[in-house]
Amino acid sequence: MSLLPRGQAPLPLRPSQEPYEPAHAMLVKAADLNVPGAANYFRGLLGSDSGRLVTSIDPKVVARFCRVDADVLAHASPVFEGVIVSLMGQRFRRRDYAISERRWCPSCLAENGSHRTWWDLTHVTSCPRHGMLLHDACACGAKTRWARSASLVACRCGRWLKDTPAKRPAWIDCGFDSYLIDRFLGHARRPVPWLDELPMFDVIDTVRIVGEFVLDPFQEKGFANTVEGRHQLMAAGFRTITEFPTTIEATLAGIYSTRSQKLQAPHRMHSKEFRVWLTTGDETPMKKTIRRAIRRWTIRHAPGIGGYDVPYGYFALRHAGYLCDYSPDALLVVLRHKRPKAWNQPVGMERIDPETMAWLVRHVGGRIGEEHVAAELDVAYRELTPLRRDGLIDTFVRATGAVYGFFSPDEPDRLVRKLLKLRDGDFATDARTMPMPVAARELNVPVAKLINAIFEGRLRVAGTSKRATGLSRIRIDLDAAAELSLPSW
Ligand SMILES: [Zn+2]
Numbered sequence: 001m002s003l004l005p006r007g008q009a010p011l012p013l014r015p016s017q018e019p020y021e022p023a024h025a026m027l028v029k030a031a032d033l034n035v036p037g038a039a040n041y042f043r044g045l046l047g048s049d050s051g052r053l054v055t056s057i058d059p060k061v062v063a064r065f066c067r068v069d070a071d072v073l074a075h076a077s078p079v080f081e082g083v084i085v086s087l088m089g090q091r092f093r094r095r096d097y098a099i100s101e102r103r104w105c106p107s108c109l110a111e112n113g114s115h116r117t118w119w120d121l122t123h124v125t126s127c128p129r130h131g132m133l134l135h136d137a138c139a140c141g142a143k144t145r146w147a148r149s150a151s152l153v154a155c156r157c158g159r160w161l162k163d164t165p166a167k168r169p170a171w172i173d174c175g176f177d178s179y180l181i182d183r184f185l186g187h188a189r190r191p192v193p194w195l196d197e198l199p200m201f202d203v204i205d206t207v208r209i210v211g212e213f214v215l216d217p218f219q220e221k222g223f224a225n226t227v228e229g230r231h232q233l234m235a236a237g238f239r240t241i242t243e244f245p246t247t248i249e250a251t252l253a254g255i256y257s258t259r260s261q262k263l264q265a266p267h268r269m270h271s272k273e274f275r276v277w278l279t280t281g282d283e284t285p286m287k288k289t290i291r292r293a294i295r296r297w298t299i300r301h302a303p304g305i306g307g308y309d310v311p312y313g314y315f316a317l318r319h320a321g322y323l324c325d326y327s328p329d330a331l332l333v334v335l336r337h338k339r340p341k342a343w344n345q346p347v348g349m350e351r352i353d354p355e356t357m358a359w360l361v362r363h364v365g366g367r368i369g370e371e372h373v374a375a376e377l378d379v380a381y382r383e384l385t386p387l388r389r390d391g392l393i394d395t396f397v398r399a400t401g402a403v404y405g406f407f408s409p410d411e412p413d414r415l416v417r418k419l420l421k422l423r424d425g426d427f428a429t430d431a432r433t434m435p436m437p438v439a440a441r442e443l444n445v446p447v448a449k450l451i452n453a454i455f456e457g458r459l460r461v462a463g464t465s466k467r468a469t470g471l472s473r474i475r476i477d478l479d480a481a482a483e484l485s486l487p488s489w
Pocket residue numbers: 105106107108109127129130
């Protein structure tokens with residue numbers, strides 16, 4: 001059965017097909033070949049919405065209409081799902097995919113007149129193969145757009161797009177485009193450990209945010225949405241990451257030599273997005289290393305800067321509360337108890353330094369409740385009260401009572417690790433060992449009492465179970481525990 005609308009026959013002339021051509025480009029190319037200028041008419045014929053060629057065209061229908069391989073075409077075509085665009089097996093944010101702006105490399109077009117699907121990624125701004133910037137307009141000044149595309153290779157003014165003079169400014173740097181395209185196509189390339197571990201959409205965000213910090217640390221310029229602006233931004237971000245820490249240090253040196261007045265408290269102007277990125281979200285080795293490098297450089301080179309003064313801005317208490325999804329007043333209580341050093345700063349808590357912010361996000365923003373702690377420890381809910389009372393697990397801010405009673409997400413694991421370290425290798429093999437929570441049930445004593453006995457040296461960790469979770473990983477000798485005659489429930 002034909003997928004084409006009733007009464008429509010496939011085109012007579014079959015276009016060539018490259019593995020990197022998306023359906024919208026194929027349709028325009030096929031029109032060039034069969035009925036020049038008819039791309040928009042064909043779009044309507046195939047049931048795609050006016051002005052929405054890229055997002056509403058169906059690759060299966062285009063393949064049938066143009067008589068090209070449907071699977072190859074679908075693979076190179078974008079799939080839109082909410083805020084995500086999937087393209088050739090990779091996921092991108094919708095905002096990082098251009099649906100109207102059409103960009104192209106004149107030399108690539110000259111080679112075979114085919115569109116490369118990665119040119120539609122907003123942050124691909126150059127062609128590493130030909131070492132030139134991508135164009136988004138004809139020499140006559142008319143912007144190339146998908147919606148009004150009359151031809152893939154010519155402008156309405158009659159000029160061939162392939163003849164547009166190449167743009168090779170002195171600052172061109174195809175490093176990022178090269179990385180993105182090679183990774184996208186699965187080509188061999190030099191590893192970039194910090195980026196290789198991130199999904200593609202995160203790579204784009206990360207490089208952009210870092211690039212903005214080194215090019216425009218006070219967020220004064222803003223980068224116009226031009227191919228050139230985006231190119232400089234992404235190239236700078238990529239260089240900063242691959243040549244770490246040289247570029248970051250040069251940025252800091254520049255700030256301290258010429259802009260030091262900008263660094264006076266409360267330090268609000270430093271790239272907000274960079275600051276938030278550096279201290280929130282998933283903690284990665286990259287963020288940790290960048291934070292440390294900035295702090296180290298600052299303490300060494302910037303006069304009068306103390307350990308808590310770092311040059312990438314402070315968080316207002318309100319903003320901190322927002323980032324942790326927690327009341328600002330309650331955050332003050334947390335800080336007073338847990339980070340007295342940060343609390344005692346002269347300017348007070350309207351100024352939260354980035355390291356403290358990272359800590360708050362980790363422990364307060366990621367806080368867990370009692371049920372969660374019990375589940376992770378693999379114990380019954382009622383075990384929590386004795387565990388808390390004996391100080392074995394720390395309700396985040398003990399002194400403040402029940403209102404702020406939550407746990408850091410690290411808390412269950414911290415206790416288990418502490419016990420695992422006490423593992424005694426020389427236990428007798430004939431001992432009756434069992435997981436600690438089971439032993440506690442057997443003896444009708446709280447788990448907390450067994451743990452205390454271990455910390456006091458009266459009971460040994462007789463073994464561990466790798467496959468169990470929480471306190472069930474700890475095995476103890478039931479008979480030895482029974483002899484202690486611990487207070488039962
Ligand atoms: Zn090219």
